[in-house]
Amino acid sequence: MKKTVLFLLCIVLAACQHKPSKVELLRAEKQRNDSIEMVRNNQTRQSADSLLQTLLPEVEGMMKPFKYEKNESYEDHGHYIHRLLVTGSNSSRNYLQALVSDDRQLILRSFVYAPRPVHQSSIRLTAEDLFVEAEGSNHIFEAEGTHEIMSVFGEDALRVLQFVQANRDVRIRVQAAPSIVYYLTSDEKQALSETYELAAMMKQIYDLEQTIDLCNRKAERYQERQMKAQMEQK
Numbered sequence: 001m002k003k004t005v006l007f008l009l010c011i012v013l014a015a016c017q018h019k020p021s022k023v024e025l026l027r028a029e030k031q032r033n034d035s036i037e038m039v040r041n042n043q044t045r046q047s048a049d050s051l052l053q054t055l056l057p058e059v060e061g062m063m064k065p066f067k068y069e070k071n072e073s074y075e076d077h078g079h080y081i082h083r084l085l086v087t088g089s090n091s092s093r094n095y096l097q098a099l100v101s102d103d104r105q106l107i108l109r110s111f112v113y114a115p116r117p118v119h120q121s122s123i124r125l126t127a128e129d130l131f132v133e134a135e136g137s138n139h140i141f142e143a144e145g146t147h148e149i150m151s152v153f154g155e156d157a158l159r160v161l162q163f164v165q166a167n168r169d170v171r172i173r174v175q176a177a178p179s180i181v182y183y184l185t186s187d188e189k190q191a192l193s194e195t196y197e198l199a200a201m202m203k204q205i206y207d208l209e210q211t212i213d214l215c216n217r218k219a220e221r222y223q224e225r226q227m228k229a230q231m232e233q234k
Helices: 002-016 022-062 154-166 186-233
Strands: 066-069 079-082 095-101 106-114 122-127 130-135 137-142 146-153 173-177 180-183
Touching: 022 186, 079 186, 095 186, 106 154, 106 173, 122 146, 122 154, 130 154, 146 154, 154 186
Parallel strands: none
Antiparallel strands: 066 079, 079 095, 095 106, 106 146, 122 130, 122 173, 137 146, 173 180
């Protein structure tokens, strides 16, 4: 009798001990990996958000010397321009102007005023034995002389402004064409340097916002997978 009871008990225990299938093991492994990934994802999002909340007040202070301009009739985006570099104050001379658009794009413009076209296609800045060069697209129009505006965009513009900031304490020579050479004033170096700092800060804020958005989308996908797994287990 005792042997029979013991035998039946062994059968019951064996039946209760479920050996997981390969699919179940893979599912459990994926859930563990997802959990680890989501912990890292949440940490990244919290870190990015914390830094973003620190930078936003800083960028507001940096915008004080800038003027916001936008022509609603033909511009999709407005731009921030340093008050020392506005076009109205510099209409008939050679100078550099930098803009940061409200979609965080940086544009450097080389303005040339001459009796006849010089067809500028590149610009070269020299400080002592260092120099930086960039190419751009040129626009020419006539108004009591020839006006040329060469535009440099993105990383090339950032590289030129970074050069100005790094050499703002020395004399910087600008060559916009073989016959067009001038030197940046102290105010111009200050304005271009502050524009570089604003552009760099706005890019950092943009990158943080992109990181937070990516983390949020990862979290949503993880929640969807969790809900799907729970439905499959029912």
